[in-house]
Amino acid sequence: MTIGLRGKGMAGPTPPGGAASNVARRANRRASLARAVQRGGALLVLAVVTIMGAAVFGSRFASVDNLLNILEASSFLGLVAVGMTFVIIGGGIDLSVGSLLALSAVLAAYGSQFGTFGAIALPLAVCGLIGLTNGLLTARAGMAPFIVTLATLLFARGLAFAVSDEGNTIFHIDEHLDVIKLGQGALLGIRIPVIVAGLAFLVGWVVLTRTRYGVTVSAIGGSEDAARLMGAPVARVKTLMYLASALLAGVAGLLVAARSSSGQSTIGVGLELQAIAAVVIGGTLLTGGSGSITGTLAGVLLLNVIDNLINQVGTLSAYIQQVVSGVFLLVVVVVQTYLSRQQRL
Amino acid sequence: MAWIAERGVYLGLLAIVAFNLVFTPHFATLDNARLQFVQVVPVAIVALGMALVIGTKGIDLSVGSVMAIASALVPLFLGYGVGVAIVVAIVGGALVGVVNGSLIAFARIQPIVATLGLLVGARGLALVLAQGRLTEVFDPTLTWIGSGNVAGIPIVTIIALAVALVVGVVVRQTTFGRYVVAIGGNPDASVLAGVPVPRTLLSVYVLSAVLAALAGVVQTARLAASDPSFVGNLIELSAITAVVVGGTPLSGGRVRIMGTLAGAMLFQLIGATLISHDLRDSATRMVAAVIILAAVYVQRVRGAA
Numbered sequence: 001m002t003i004g005l006r007g008k009g010m011a012g013p014t015p016p017g018g019a020a021s022n023v024a025r026r027a028n029r030r031a032s033l034a035r036a037v038q039r040g041g042a043l044l045v046l047a048v049v050t051i052m053g054a055a056v057f058g059s060r061f062a063s064v065d066n067l068l069n070i071l072e073a074s075s076f077l078g079l080v081a082v083g084m085t086f087v088i089i090g091g092g093i094d095l096s097v098g099s100l101l102a103l104s105a106v107l108a109a110y111g112s113q114f115g116t117f118g119a120i121a122l123p124l125a126v127c128g129l130i131g132l133t134n135g136l137l138t139a140r141a142g143m144a145p146f147i148v149t150l151a152t153l154l155f156a157r158g159l160a161f162a163v164s165d166e167g168n169t170i171f172h173i174d175e176h177l178d179v180i181k182l183g184q185g186a187l188l189g190i191r192i193p194v195i196v197a198g199l200a201f202l203v204g205w206v207v208l209t210r211t212r213y214g215v216t217v218s219a220i221g222g223s224e225d226a227a228r229l230m231g232a233p234v235a236r237v238k239t240l241m242y243l244a245s246a247l248l249a250g251v252a253g254l255l256v257a258a259r260s261s262s263g264q265s266t267i268g269v270g271l272e273l274q275a276i277a278a279v280v281i282g283g284t285l286l287t288g289g290s291g292s293i294t295g296t297l298a299g300v301l302l303l304n305v306i307d308n309l310i311n312q313v314g315t316l317s318a319y320i321q322q323v324v325s326g327v328f329l330l331v332v333v334v335v336q337t338y339l340s341r342q343q344r345l
Numbered sequence: 346m347a348w349i350a351e352r353g354v355y356l357g358l359l360a361i362v363a364f365n366l367v368f369t370p371h372f373a374t375l376d377n378a379r380l381q382f383v384q385v386v387p388v389a390i391v392a393l394g395m396a397l398v399i400g401t402k403g404i405d406l407s408v409g410s411v412m413a414i415a416s417a418l419v420p421l422f423l424g425y426g427v428g429v430a431i432v433v434a435i436v437g438g439a440l441v442g443v444v445n446g447s448l449i450a451f452a453r454i455q456p457i458v459a460t461l462g463l464l465v466g467a468r469g470l471a472l473v474l475a476q477g478r479l480t481e482v483f484d485p486t487l488t489w490i491g492s493g494n495v496a497g498i499p500i501v502t503i504i505a506l507a508v509a510l511v512v513g514v515v516v517r518q519t520t521f522g523r524y525v526v527a528i529g530g531n532p533d534a535s536v537l538a539g540v541p542v543p544r545t546l547l548s549v550y551v552l553s554a555v556l557a558a559l560a561g562v563v564q565t566a567r568l569a570a571s572d573p574s575f576v577g578n579l580i581e582l583s584a585i586t587a588v589v590v591g592g593t594p595l596s597g598g599r600v601r602i603m604g605t606l607a608g609a610m611l612f613q614l615i616g617a618t619l620i621s622h623d624l625r626d627s628a629t630r631m632v633a634a635v636i637i638l639a640a641v642y643v644q645r646v647r648g649a650a
Binding site: 093137141143144146147148150151152154155157158159160161162166270273276280286287319320321322323324325326327329330333334337338 | 458459462595628631
């Protein structure tokens with residue numbers, strides 16, 4: 001459209017102008033292709049991997065039971081990844097989520113001796129406080145998010161160990177408490193954690209795409225200074241972002257505890273890396289400013305489907321899985337960086 | 346505030362020594378001093394490499410996994426002689442640094458993400474190499490390196506001091522050192538000023554990995570065992586803290602060698618103090634987290650001023 005107008009203004013396109021517009025058109029097409037791959041790539045790979053899995057393993061993989069299992073396994077990572085998506089779009093990073101999940105699980109099991117209310121309120125209150133600390137230190141004090149959340153990673157894990165007698169005590173949740181239903185109950189055949197995670201994705205999607213808050217998060221990730229100059233409440237929005245991330249990790253920990261009727265202080269190690277990987281695979285840029293919740297959903301499901309398939313093979317060691325996920329993350333990030341550079345050209 | 350940020354680490358060191366002299370029995374003994382100076386070595390060596398990386402405004406989260414790889418390689422190649430084993434371990438670590446550096450310098454991936462990928466992948470690789478097992482290492486030379494003394498000074502401490510001297514000279518006296526600081530101070534300006542940015546970044550990450558691998562070898566020699574699932578766990582955090590507490594800002598453009606060593610020693614003594622006063626591991630972690638936050642907070646004040 002622009003190119004056409006310019007051509008008219010110049011009273012007949014000259015050959016070099018024509019060549020230039022061709023180049024521009026090609027660059028444009030390449031940019032929109034790159035954008036499409038970045039947006040929908042995870043979904044595409046997910047579809048391909050799922051179909052391949054069904055073809056190779058048949059009903060061992062593609063049974064309703066197994067697919068529901070994958071959904072349930074995805075729900076805990078999913079909750080954490082929703083929060084991480086906002087933090088990364090907002091230009092930050094939250095490394096404390098894995099430790100917070102463990103802390104929440106331990107506190108939920110510990111709090112369950114005071115009934116269902118204690119089992120829910122205690123972990124969420126503590127995780128909320130730590131999330132608030134993350135938020136205030138990064139947003140108000142202007143400290144680097146990765147070092148703040150690295151420190152709270154250490155702190156939360158320390159607290160989880162302190163509560164559980166250096167990990168020697170594993171608190172159990174009474175099977176008769178209502179809180180157990182959060183982990184083990186089901187509604188219309190779908191387990192509660194899956195429903196909770198689904199709700200989190202829905203709310204996250206609405207907030208990110210349909211509210212002023214979501215727009216502000218993207219603006220801050222794009223350019224914090226510009227967002228501030230436009231009068232956006234940068235500090236408040238960022239604080240809320242870390243608070244939400246910590247609370248979602250807390251909810252995930254609570255669900256894990258309810259699912260396993262106990263709280264263990266050693267779970268969730270490296271979960272932050274999985275969450276970051278899921279977010280990045282879903283097309284959210286690590287540089288902040290743009291991304292999508294639906295992409296994150298595809299990323300989470302993709303990671304879990306791959307995990308499930310590796311388990312179906314059954315001969316690969318956990319160490320190889322570690323190598324594969326590290327390499328996978330790096331490949332995705334390299335491709336993402338390449339694609340976003342294509343768009344800018 | 347600025348003055349405290351500059352000299353705080355030395356004040357902290359003085360304070361913790363004074364506290365221990367008064368409250369900790371058997372603190373002022375030669376054996377204890379030797380122990381502290383031995384235990385600080387891995388963190389100190391890793392922190393020196395980290396200081397260079399942070400000087401370029403980067404970060405290297407993969408150092409602990411590099412230590413694990415080096416540690417896993419030592420027993421595998423010990424059959425060819427201890428010299429070969431050490432060289433292979435350090436070259437293996439350097440290769441991880443090449444991957445890190447290439448991703449950051451040429452593919453222009455953010456350092457935190459690139460090294461995060463290697464943190465996961467390299468640890469996995471180390472475990473694959475060692476088949477997930479702890480291997481005991483019996484070798485007279487390694488034992489000598491790990492627990493020997495020269496003129497009453499532990500050999501590992503001498504190694505750390507030598508590394509500090511070399512890194513100090515590199516930072517202060519060489520063009521490379523100038524490049525490092527220039528890149529951290531202003532990457533765009535250094536490109537315009539003709540600094541070979543990609544090459545310098547690559548070298549910095551290789552150097553950091555080589556030092557981490559050296560720390561892995563030292564650790565293996567000292568423990569007389571290679572345990573890739575534990576060696577270097579969370580050492581990136583201690584190293585970053587030592588660097589930052591020592592007065593190197595996370596925003597780059599400056600490298601402090603003495604401060605980094607003092608920062609490492611400060612953390613060593615805080616840990617030792619907590620342990621000798623019967624605080625548990627979990628409490629130590631929480632205290633460490635608070636100190637990290639306080640140190641970075643004070644840094645920030647200076648950055649703003």
